[in-house]
Amino acid sequence: MAPPLPPGLTPSEVGFLCEMEHVTVIPRQTLDGLELLGGPTGALKPPFPTPLPLWLALLLKKQRRANITPPPWLSVEALTQILDFETDERTAELFSPSPNLPPATTSAPLGDAATARAQADALPYHWLEIGHLLITHAADDFDDLDAVRKLLRDLREVRMSKLRKGFEVLDAGGGVKMNGVGGMEIAEVRGFVGGVVDGLRRLNRSREESRKERETEERENGLGSSSYRDDEDEDML
Protein backbone atom coordinates (compact mmCIF):
# COMPACT_ATOMS: atom_id res chain seq x y z
CA MET A 1 0.00 0.00 0.00
CA ALA A 2 2.78 2.40 0.83
CA PRO A 3 5.74 2.50 -1.56
CA PRO A 4 8.96 1.50 0.23
CA LEU A 5 10.96 4.50 -0.93
CA PRO A 6 14.30 5.06 0.75
CA PRO A 7 14.32 8.00 3.15
CA GLY A 8 14.91 11.32 1.47
CA LEU A 9 13.39 13.04 -1.51
CA THR A 10 13.78 11.56 -4.95
CA PRO A 11 14.93 13.91 -7.74
CA SER A 12 11.40 14.14 -9.15
CA GLU A 13 10.13 15.16 -5.71
CA VAL A 14 12.80 17.83 -5.55
CA GLY A 15 11.53 18.99 -8.93
CA PHE A 16 7.99 19.10 -7.57
CA LEU A 17 9.23 21.10 -4.60
CA CYS A 18 11.07 23.63 -6.75
CA GLU A 19 7.93 24.37 -8.75
CA MET A 20 6.55 26.11 -5.71
CA GLU A 21 9.20 28.83 -5.86
CA HIS A 22 8.06 32.18 -7.19
CA VAL A 23 9.27 33.67 -10.47
CA THR A 24 8.58 37.01 -12.09
CA VAL A 25 6.17 36.82 -14.99
CA ILE A 26 5.32 39.45 -17.60
CA PRO A 27 1.74 38.74 -18.63
CA ARG A 28 0.45 39.13 -22.16
CA GLN A 29 -3.22 38.84 -21.25
CA THR A 30 -5.20 40.13 -18.34
CA LEU A 31 -6.27 37.65 -15.76
CA ASP A 32 -7.98 38.33 -12.47
CA GLY A 33 -6.28 37.51 -9.23
CA LEU A 34 -7.10 33.99 -8.13
CA GLU A 35 -7.81 32.67 -4.68
CA LEU A 36 -5.73 29.52 -4.77
CA LEU A 37 -5.44 26.92 -2.06
CA GLY A 38 -1.97 28.22 -1.42
CA GLY A 39 -3.01 31.79 -0.93
CA PRO A 40 -4.14 34.65 -3.17
CA THR A 41 -2.35 35.33 -6.46
CA GLY A 42 -1.83 38.82 -7.80
CA ALA A 43 -3.96 39.96 -10.72
CA LEU A 44 -2.25 39.83 -14.11
CA LYS A 45 -2.26 43.18 -15.94
CA PRO A 46 0.08 43.47 -18.92
CA PRO A 47 2.76 44.73 -19.02
CA PHE A 48 3.37 44.84 -15.26
CA PRO A 49 5.60 42.04 -13.95
CA THR A 50 4.00 39.90 -11.26
CA PRO A 51 5.42 37.18 -9.04
CA LEU A 52 3.76 33.81 -9.51
CA PRO A 53 4.59 30.23 -8.50
CA LEU A 54 6.73 28.46 -11.08
CA TRP A 55 4.16 25.78 -11.96
CA LEU A 56 1.61 28.47 -12.80
CA ALA A 57 4.18 30.47 -14.74
CA LEU A 58 5.09 27.42 -16.82
CA LEU A 59 1.41 26.72 -17.50
CA LEU A 60 0.85 30.28 -18.69
CA LYS A 61 4.01 30.15 -20.78
CA LYS A 62 2.91 26.96 -22.52
CA GLN A 63 -0.35 28.63 -23.46
CA ARG A 64 1.52 31.73 -24.62
CA ARG A 65 -0.26 33.97 -22.17
CA ALA A 66 2.88 35.23 -20.42
CA ASN A 67 6.64 35.53 -20.57
CA ILE A 68 8.95 34.55 -17.76
CA THR A 69 11.78 36.87 -16.75
CA PRO A 70 14.92 34.91 -15.95
CA PRO A 71 16.10 35.71 -12.42
CA PRO A 72 19.25 37.85 -12.15
CA TRP A 73 21.50 34.92 -11.22
CA LEU A 74 20.54 33.07 -14.40
CA SER A 75 22.34 35.38 -16.82
CA VAL A 76 25.65 34.91 -18.60
CA GLU A 77 27.52 37.50 -16.50
CA ALA A 78 26.27 36.27 -13.14
CA LEU A 79 26.88 32.62 -13.96
CA THR A 80 30.36 33.41 -15.27
CA GLN A 81 31.21 35.19 -12.03
CA ILE A 82 29.94 32.31 -9.94
CA LEU A 83 31.82 29.82 -12.10
CA ASP A 84 35.02 31.83 -11.64
CA PHE A 85 34.46 31.75 -7.90
CA GLU A 86 33.93 28.01 -7.93
CA THR A 87 36.93 27.17 -10.08
CA ASP A 88 39.33 29.38 -8.16
CA GLU A 89 41.75 27.14 -6.30
CA ARG A 90 41.42 29.06 -3.09
CA THR A 91 37.77 28.10 -2.79
CA ALA A 92 38.34 24.44 -3.43
CA GLU A 93 36.69 23.54 -0.15
CA LEU A 94 33.68 25.76 -0.46
CA PHE A 95 30.64 26.11 -2.61
CA SER A 96 29.49 29.51 -3.71
CA PRO A 97 27.37 30.94 -0.92
CA SER A 98 23.61 30.62 -0.99
CA PRO A 99 21.56 33.78 -0.89
CA ASN A 100 20.91 35.44 2.47
CA LEU A 101 18.12 33.61 4.24
CA PRO A 102 14.75 35.30 4.47
CA PRO A 103 13.67 36.18 8.03
CA ALA A 104 13.22 33.26 10.34
CA THR A 105 9.49 32.84 9.87
CA THR A 106 9.69 31.78 6.25
CA SER A 107 11.89 29.31 4.47
CA ALA A 108 12.06 27.73 1.05
CA PRO A 109 9.75 27.37 -0.80
CA LEU A 110 7.77 30.53 -1.31
CA GLY A 111 10.81 32.72 -0.92
CA ASP A 112 12.09 35.31 -3.34
CA ALA A 113 14.93 33.20 -4.64
CA ALA A 114 13.99 33.14 -8.30
CA THR A 115 12.08 36.35 -8.85
CA ALA A 116 13.53 39.47 -10.42
CA ARG A 117 14.46 40.65 -6.96
CA ALA A 118 16.75 37.72 -6.28
CA GLN A 119 20.41 38.14 -5.44
CA ALA A 120 22.56 38.14 -8.54
CA ASP A 121 25.68 36.68 -7.00
CA ALA A 122 24.42 33.62 -5.20
CA LEU A 123 22.93 30.37 -6.39
CA PRO A 124 19.63 29.66 -4.65
CA TYR A 125 18.82 26.21 -3.30
CA HIS A 126 16.95 25.03 -6.39
CA TRP A 127 19.25 26.63 -8.96
CA LEU A 128 19.74 23.52 -11.06
CA GLU A 129 16.08 22.54 -11.31
CA ILE A 130 14.80 26.07 -11.91
CA GLY A 131 17.54 26.78 -14.44
CA HIS A 132 16.80 23.57 -16.30
CA LEU A 133 13.04 24.15 -16.35
CA LEU A 134 13.40 27.73 -17.56
CA ILE A 135 15.84 26.78 -20.31
CA THR A 136 13.59 23.99 -21.52
CA HIS A 137 10.28 25.80 -21.46
CA ALA A 138 11.06 29.52 -21.61
CA ALA A 139 13.85 29.39 -24.19
CA ASP A 140 12.84 32.56 -25.99
CA ASP A 141 13.04 34.67 -22.84
CA PHE A 142 16.80 34.29 -22.64
CA ASP A 143 19.28 36.48 -24.50
CA ASP A 144 21.99 33.89 -25.05
CA LEU A 145 20.51 30.46 -24.47
CA ASP A 146 23.48 28.31 -25.50
CA ALA A 147 25.91 30.20 -23.30
CA VAL A 148 23.58 29.88 -20.31
CA ARG A 149 23.13 26.17 -20.91
CA LYS A 150 26.86 25.61 -21.21
CA LEU A 151 27.54 27.62 -18.06
CA LEU A 152 24.92 25.68 -16.10
CA ARG A 153 26.49 22.43 -17.21
CA ASP A 154 29.97 23.57 -16.25
CA LEU A 155 28.77 24.79 -12.87
CA ARG A 156 27.10 21.49 -12.22
CA GLU A 157 30.27 19.56 -13.06
CA VAL A 158 32.49 21.73 -10.89
CA ARG A 159 30.19 21.49 -7.89
CA MET A 160 29.67 17.75 -8.23
CA SER A 161 33.41 17.19 -8.35
CA LYS A 162 33.80 19.30 -5.21
CA LEU A 163 31.13 17.23 -3.51
CA ARG A 164 32.86 14.03 -4.51
CA LYS A 165 36.16 15.28 -3.16
CA GLY A 166 34.36 16.00 0.08
CA PHE A 167 33.46 12.31 0.42
CA GLU A 168 36.95 11.75 1.82
CA VAL A 169 36.09 13.48 5.08
CA LEU A 170 32.95 11.45 5.65
CA ASP A 171 32.99 10.01 9.11
CA ALA A 172 30.78 7.63 11.06
CA GLY A 173 29.56 10.48 13.21
CA GLY A 174 28.40 12.65 10.37
CA GLY A 175 28.86 16.30 11.14
CA VAL A 176 29.99 17.48 7.74
CA LYS A 177 29.13 21.06 6.93
CA MET A 178 28.31 21.90 3.35
CA ASN A 179 26.85 25.37 3.05
CA GLY A 180 25.69 26.53 -0.33
CA VAL A 181 24.92 23.10 -1.76
CA GLY A 182 21.81 22.81 -3.93
CA GLY A 183 18.69 20.67 -3.72
CA MET A 184 19.25 18.43 -6.72
CA GLU A 185 22.89 17.93 -5.71
CA ILE A 186 21.79 16.71 -2.31
CA ALA A 187 19.28 14.37 -3.93
CA GLU A 188 22.04 12.93 -6.12
CA VAL A 189 24.49 12.22 -3.33
CA ARG A 190 22.03 11.46 -0.54
CA GLY A 191 21.97 7.74 -1.21
CA PHE A 192 25.72 7.46 -1.34
CA VAL A 193 26.53 9.76 1.59
CA GLY A 194 23.84 8.24 3.77
CA GLY A 195 25.02 4.77 2.92
CA VAL A 196 28.65 5.60 3.68
CA VAL A 197 27.90 7.25 7.01
CA ASP A 198 25.59 4.44 8.08
CA GLY A 199 28.00 1.78 6.91
CA LEU A 200 30.90 3.36 8.76
CA ARG A 201 28.71 3.61 11.82
CA ARG A 202 27.87 -0.07 11.67
CA LEU A 203 31.51 -1.03 11.20
CA ASN A 204 32.60 1.09 14.13
CA ARG A 205 29.66 0.29 16.34
CA SER A 206 31.52 -2.00 18.71
CA ARG A 207 34.37 0.48 19.06
CA GLU A 208 31.94 3.30 19.77
CA GLU A 209 29.95 1.32 22.31
CA SER A 210 33.05 0.33 24.22
CA ARG A 211 34.17 3.94 24.24
CA LYS A 212 30.80 5.02 25.63
CA GLU A 213 30.92 2.36 28.31
CA ARG A 214 34.40 3.45 29.27
CA GLU A 215 33.27 7.05 29.53
CA THR A 216 30.26 6.28 31.72
CA GLU A 217 32.43 4.14 33.99
CA GLU A 218 34.98 6.88 34.28
CA ARG A 219 32.29 9.36 35.15
CA GLU A 220 30.83 7.11 37.82
CA ASN A 221 33.98 5.77 39.43
CA GLY A 222 36.53 8.51 38.92
CA LEU A 223 39.35 8.33 36.43
CA GLY A 224 41.54 5.31 36.19
CA SER A 225 40.11 3.30 39.06
CA SER A 226 37.74 1.04 37.11
CA SER A 227 40.21 -1.20 35.29
CA TYR A 228 42.24 -1.74 38.42
CA ARG A 229 39.14 -2.83 40.35
CA ASP A 230 38.18 -5.28 37.59
CA ASP A 231 41.54 -7.03 37.79
CA GLU A 232 41.24 -7.31 41.54
CA ASP A 233 37.79 -8.91 41.26
CA GLU A 234 39.08 -11.46 38.79
CA ASP A 235 41.94 -12.37 41.12
CA MET A 236 39.48 -12.92 43.98
CA LEU A 237 37.49 -15.43 41.89
Place this chain on the structure above:
Amino acid sequence: MEFNASPSRASTLFKIRVRSGQGMDDDIADILASVSAPPISQRTLDLQALTRAWVAERTAPELLPYPTELVERVMERLGKQISNIEDMTGPMDPQANFTLVILQTELERYKFLVRSFLRARIAKVDAYPHHYLTLPETLSPLERQYLASHQALLSNHYSTSFLSAFPTNLQKLDDTAGGISMVDKPDEDTAVFCRVLRDAGKVEIQGPSQVSEAELTRGDVWVMRWSTVKEAVRRGDVELI
Protein backbone atom coordinates in the same frame (compact mmCIF):
# COMPACT_ATOMS: atom_id res chain seq x y z
CA MET B 1 27.06 44.80 -2.69
CA GLU B 2 29.00 44.42 -5.92
CA PHE B 3 30.44 41.00 -6.64
CA ASN B 4 33.66 41.72 -8.47
CA ALA B 5 35.01 39.13 -10.86
CA SER B 6 38.63 39.06 -9.73
CA PRO B 7 39.26 36.06 -7.47
CA SER B 8 41.09 37.70 -4.55
CA ARG B 9 38.47 40.41 -4.16
CA ALA B 10 35.76 37.76 -4.51
CA SER B 11 37.03 35.70 -1.61
CA THR B 12 37.45 38.74 0.66
CA LEU B 13 34.02 39.97 -0.33
CA PHE B 14 32.62 36.54 0.48
CA LYS B 15 34.25 36.72 3.92
CA ILE B 16 32.84 40.19 4.48
CA ARG B 17 29.37 39.08 3.49
CA VAL B 18 29.53 36.12 5.83
CA ARG B 19 30.73 38.22 8.75
CA SER B 20 28.30 41.09 8.27
CA GLY B 21 25.36 38.72 8.05
CA GLN B 22 25.72 37.65 11.65
CA GLY B 23 25.06 39.21 14.98
CA MET B 24 23.31 42.50 15.47
CA ASP B 25 22.61 43.23 11.80
CA ASP B 26 20.70 39.99 11.52
CA ASP B 27 18.49 40.78 14.51
CA ILE B 28 17.73 44.28 13.29
CA ALA B 29 16.91 43.00 9.82
CA ASP B 30 14.62 40.37 11.34
CA ILE B 31 12.78 42.91 13.45
CA LEU B 32 12.38 45.32 10.53
CA ALA B 33 11.19 42.57 8.25
CA SER B 34 8.61 41.27 10.70
CA VAL B 35 7.23 44.77 11.24
CA SER B 36 7.15 46.01 7.67
CA ALA B 37 6.50 42.81 5.71
CA PRO B 38 3.04 42.38 4.21
CA PRO B 39 0.96 39.91 6.22
CA ILE B 40 1.27 36.45 4.71
CA SER B 41 -2.08 34.75 4.31
CA GLN B 42 -2.86 31.79 6.53
CA ARG B 43 -3.22 29.62 3.43
CA THR B 44 0.31 30.36 2.32
CA LEU B 45 1.64 29.62 5.80
CA ASP B 46 -0.28 26.36 5.86
CA LEU B 47 1.09 25.35 2.47
CA GLN B 48 4.58 26.10 3.69
CA ALA B 49 4.01 24.15 6.90
CA LEU B 50 2.58 21.20 4.97
CA THR B 51 5.55 21.23 2.58
CA ARG B 52 8.00 21.28 5.45
CA ALA B 53 6.13 18.49 7.20
CA TRP B 54 6.20 16.45 3.99
CA VAL B 55 9.94 16.92 3.46
CA ALA B 56 10.63 16.15 7.12
CA GLU B 57 8.48 13.02 7.09
CA ARG B 58 10.15 11.76 3.89
CA THR B 59 13.63 12.39 5.28
CA ALA B 60 13.47 11.41 8.95
CA PRO B 61 13.92 7.74 9.87
CA GLU B 62 11.25 7.72 12.57
CA LEU B 63 7.67 8.93 12.73
CA LEU B 64 7.29 12.60 13.64
CA PRO B 65 4.29 13.79 15.70
CA TYR B 66 1.10 14.09 13.67
CA PRO B 67 0.17 17.71 12.86
CA THR B 68 -3.54 17.34 13.61
CA GLU B 69 -4.79 20.93 13.26
CA LEU B 70 -2.76 21.55 10.12
CA VAL B 71 -4.15 18.48 8.39
CA GLU B 72 -7.70 19.30 9.52
CA ARG B 73 -7.49 22.83 8.09
CA VAL B 74 -5.96 21.53 4.88
CA MET B 75 -8.58 18.83 4.36
CA GLU B 76 -11.39 21.28 5.01
CA ARG B 77 -9.99 23.70 2.47
CA LEU B 78 -9.50 20.92 -0.05
CA GLY B 79 -13.12 19.83 0.33
CA LYS B 80 -14.36 23.38 -0.17
CA GLN B 81 -12.15 23.84 -3.22
CA ILE B 82 -13.38 20.61 -4.79
CA SER B 83 -17.03 21.65 -4.43
CA ASN B 84 -16.06 25.10 -5.76
CA ILE B 85 -14.55 23.54 -8.87
CA GLU B 86 -17.56 21.29 -9.37
CA ASP B 87 -19.81 24.35 -9.30
CA MET B 88 -17.62 26.17 -11.81
CA THR B 89 -17.56 23.22 -14.20
CA GLY B 90 -21.11 24.05 -15.24
CA PRO B 91 -21.02 27.02 -17.65
CA MET B 92 -18.10 26.79 -20.06
CA ASP B 93 -16.77 30.13 -21.31
CA PRO B 94 -13.10 30.41 -22.36
CA GLN B 95 -11.96 32.74 -19.59
CA ALA B 96 -13.55 30.77 -16.78
CA ASN B 97 -12.38 27.56 -18.44
CA PHE B 98 -8.77 28.59 -18.09
CA THR B 99 -9.25 29.61 -14.49
CA LEU B 100 -10.73 26.18 -13.94
CA VAL B 101 -7.63 24.55 -15.43
CA ILE B 102 -5.42 26.51 -13.07
CA LEU B 103 -7.54 25.62 -10.06
CA GLN B 104 -7.58 21.95 -10.99
CA THR B 105 -3.82 21.84 -11.53
CA GLU B 106 -3.23 23.38 -8.13
CA LEU B 107 -5.70 21.02 -6.54
CA GLU B 108 -3.84 18.04 -7.98
CA ARG B 109 -0.52 19.35 -6.67
CA TYR B 110 -1.98 19.87 -3.22
CA LYS B 111 -3.56 16.41 -3.19
CA PHE B 112 -0.21 14.92 -4.19
CA LEU B 113 1.43 16.64 -1.23
CA VAL B 114 -1.15 15.36 1.23
CA ARG B 115 -1.14 11.84 -0.22
CA SER B 116 2.64 11.57 -0.28
CA PHE B 117 2.80 12.83 3.30
CA LEU B 118 0.30 10.23 4.50
CA ARG B 119 1.98 7.48 2.50
CA ALA B 120 5.36 8.27 4.03
CA ARG B 121 3.82 7.94 7.48
CA ILE B 122 2.05 4.68 6.66
CA ALA B 123 5.30 3.25 5.27
CA LYS B 124 7.02 3.94 8.60
CA VAL B 125 4.09 2.51 10.57
CA ASP B 126 4.21 -0.65 8.45
CA ALA B 127 7.94 -1.02 8.94
CA TYR B 128 7.88 -0.92 12.74
CA PRO B 129 4.34 -1.78 13.86
CA HIS B 130 5.01 -3.13 17.33
CA HIS B 131 7.17 -0.13 18.18
CA TYR B 132 4.43 2.32 17.26
CA LEU B 133 1.83 0.32 19.17
CA THR B 134 3.65 1.54 22.25
CA LEU B 135 3.64 5.18 21.06
CA PRO B 136 0.03 5.92 20.13
CA GLU B 137 0.30 9.68 20.56
CA THR B 138 2.46 10.17 17.45
CA LEU B 139 -0.27 8.62 15.31
CA SER B 140 -3.54 10.10 14.16
CA PRO B 141 -6.78 8.29 15.18
CA LEU B 142 -7.12 6.79 11.69
CA GLU B 143 -3.55 5.57 11.73
CA ARG B 144 -4.10 3.97 15.13
CA GLN B 145 -7.17 2.21 13.79
CA TYR B 146 -5.26 1.03 10.73
CA LEU B 147 -2.38 -0.22 12.86
CA ALA B 148 -4.65 -2.11 15.24
CA SER B 149 -6.70 -3.85 12.57
CA HIS B 150 -3.66 -4.59 10.36
CA GLN B 151 -1.81 -6.18 13.26
CA ALA B 152 -4.89 -8.11 14.30
CA LEU B 153 -5.25 -9.52 10.78
CA LEU B 154 -1.56 -10.38 10.58
CA SER B 155 -1.37 -12.08 13.96
CA ASN B 156 -4.53 -14.01 13.18
CA HIS B 157 -3.02 -15.14 9.90
CA TYR B 158 0.23 -16.11 11.57
CA SER B 159 -1.51 -18.10 14.32
CA THR B 160 -3.63 -20.05 11.90
CA SER B 161 -0.70 -20.70 9.53
CA PHE B 162 2.13 -21.77 11.79
CA LEU B 163 2.29 -19.98 15.14
CA SER B 164 -0.16 -22.30 16.89
CA ALA B 165 2.20 -25.18 16.18
CA PHE B 166 5.00 -23.49 18.17
CA PRO B 167 5.54 -24.23 21.86
CA THR B 168 3.46 -21.84 23.98
CA ASN B 169 6.30 -19.78 25.35
CA LEU B 170 7.57 -18.98 21.83
CA GLN B 171 4.30 -17.76 20.39
CA LYS B 172 4.55 -14.07 21.22
CA LEU B 173 5.38 -11.63 18.40
CA ASP B 174 6.67 -8.87 20.67
CA ASP B 175 8.64 -10.91 23.13
CA THR B 176 10.89 -8.86 25.37
CA ALA B 177 12.12 -11.63 27.63
CA GLY B 178 15.66 -12.90 27.51
CA GLY B 179 17.37 -9.52 27.32
CA ILE B 180 16.82 -9.04 23.59
CA SER B 181 13.58 -7.44 22.46
CA MET B 182 11.81 -8.77 19.41
CA VAL B 183 10.40 -5.34 18.75
CA ASP B 184 12.38 -3.54 16.02
CA LYS B 185 12.93 0.12 16.63
CA PRO B 186 13.64 2.52 13.78
CA ASP B 187 17.34 3.30 13.53
CA GLU B 188 17.76 6.62 15.28
CA ASP B 189 21.27 7.25 14.08
CA THR B 190 20.72 7.38 10.32
CA ALA B 191 22.33 10.28 8.51
CA VAL B 192 20.07 13.16 7.57
CA PHE B 193 20.68 16.42 5.74
CA CYS B 194 19.48 19.48 7.56
CA ARG B 195 19.54 23.27 7.37
CA VAL B 196 19.77 25.51 10.42
CA LEU B 197 17.05 28.17 10.56
CA ARG B 198 17.92 29.76 13.88
CA ASP B 199 21.12 29.76 15.88
CA ALA B 200 20.84 26.72 18.07
CA GLY B 201 24.05 26.54 20.04
CA LYS B 202 26.32 23.55 20.15
CA VAL B 203 25.53 19.89 19.60
CA GLU B 204 27.63 16.86 20.36
CA ILE B 205 28.64 14.65 17.47
CA GLN B 206 29.34 11.08 18.51
CA GLY B 207 32.29 9.78 16.53
CA PRO B 208 33.74 6.29 16.78
CA SER B 209 36.77 7.36 18.75
CA GLN B 210 35.88 10.78 20.10
CA VAL B 211 33.01 13.14 20.73
CA SER B 212 33.27 16.44 18.86
CA GLU B 213 31.13 19.52 19.00
CA ALA B 214 29.58 21.57 16.26
CA GLU B 215 28.05 25.02 16.38
CA LEU B 216 24.70 25.36 14.66
CA THR B 217 24.61 28.79 13.08
CA ARG B 218 21.83 30.06 10.87
CA GLY B 219 22.16 29.08 7.25
CA ASP B 220 24.42 26.07 7.75
CA VAL B 221 23.74 22.85 5.91
CA TRP B 222 24.90 19.74 7.76
CA VAL B 223 24.96 15.98 7.40
CA MET B 224 24.32 14.62 10.86
CA ARG B 225 22.89 11.72 12.75
CA TRP B 226 19.17 12.01 13.35
CA SER B 227 19.61 11.59 17.09
CA THR B 228 21.88 14.65 17.21
CA VAL B 229 19.42 17.03 15.57
CA LYS B 230 16.14 15.50 16.72
CA GLU B 231 15.61 17.98 19.56
CA ALA B 232 16.49 20.97 17.39
CA VAL B 233 14.01 19.83 14.73
CA ARG B 234 11.28 19.45 17.38
CA ARG B 235 11.96 23.02 18.53
CA GLY B 236 11.89 24.30 14.96
CA ASP B 237 15.47 25.58 14.92
CA VAL B 238 16.59 23.13 12.26
CA GLU B 239 14.71 21.84 9.25
CA LEU B 240 15.33 18.66 7.28
CA ILE B 241 16.07 18.96 3.59
